[in-house]
Amino acid sequence: MLVTGATGFVGSHLVRRLLADGWRVHLLIRAGSPLKLVAELETRLTVHRYHGTAEDLAAIVRQAAPDLVYHLASLFLAQHRPEDIEPLICSNVLFPVQLLEAMTANGCHRLVNAGTSWQHYQNRGYSPVNLYAASKQAFEVLMQYYLETTPLRVVTLKLFDTYGPGDPRPKLIKLLNTVARQSTLLAMSPGEQLIDLVHIDDVVEAFVLAGERLLDSLVEGHESFPVSSARPLPLRELAALYEKILGKKLPLEWGGRPYRPREVMVPWNDGRPLPGWRPRVGLEQGLASIIESGENC
Secondary structure: OEEEOOOOHHHHHHHHHHHHOOOOOEEEEEOOOOOHHHHHHHHHOEEEEEOOOHHHHHHHHHHHOOOOEEEOOOOOOOOOOHHHHHHHHHHHHHHHHHHHHHHHHOOOOEEEEEEEHHHEHHHOOOEOOOHHHHHHHHHHHHHHHHHHHOOOEEEEEEEOEEEOOOOOOOOHHHHHHHHHHHOOOEEEOOOOOEEOEEEHHHHHHHHHHHHHHHHOOOOOOEEEEEEOOOOOEEHHHHHHHHHHHHOOOOOEEEOOOOOOOOOOOOOOOOOOOOOOOOOOOOHHHHHHHHHHOOOOO
């Protein structure tokens, strides 16, 4: 297996699962990227550092000779500035297209790709919430050429909000953890938007099942599936649930800041489910595991 994005939260958990399942795992990471989240696993992994050229990628894929590629690497930006455009396109469009070219050159034709529910603003077939989502769609558009001209088969998993213990990302649950620890007032939006949280264990299971579909030759062309809890909760109710599990009120100022431009009030809910997958970790159970791990202290 060859995995991109293994230095991130979701990718590092996928790597652990693949090793536990007995796979030989190769990591494709940018030169200079830290291995902090998989540091204790490094002796069990083969690490390939990418220096930015198509030739470099081709050599790495040739050396790894993977049965399957998991592409999770991306640059996520909720809102971009002009200076962000080049790195966004390089990370989310140029790099994965170079990866497809390298796979094609080395006879590797199975890809699990990480997309985003934000490609479907207001539940449309395609409407990007932001430039990040547009860049993920742009890769899928360019992918179509390889789907039509090579034996490439792809499963794209469109992720919603993901969470779990040890998540270093500055996302909602970490924010609530920080507020609980520091007791400083936090300005929040009015809090009516629905949040679709999926536990990391369930997300990893979806990636494993998607890979199995490809290895079992069940995929023709490009399949796309949401990785959704199917039970989104208003932000205010989510915060109240967190407070209930924690056993104390948080200093949250509802309406203290406006909604973001193109705020997702209702998450995309129009995709067909991944066969054999359903979320198993309930939200209350998942939040409790984070609190019990001591991350709120």
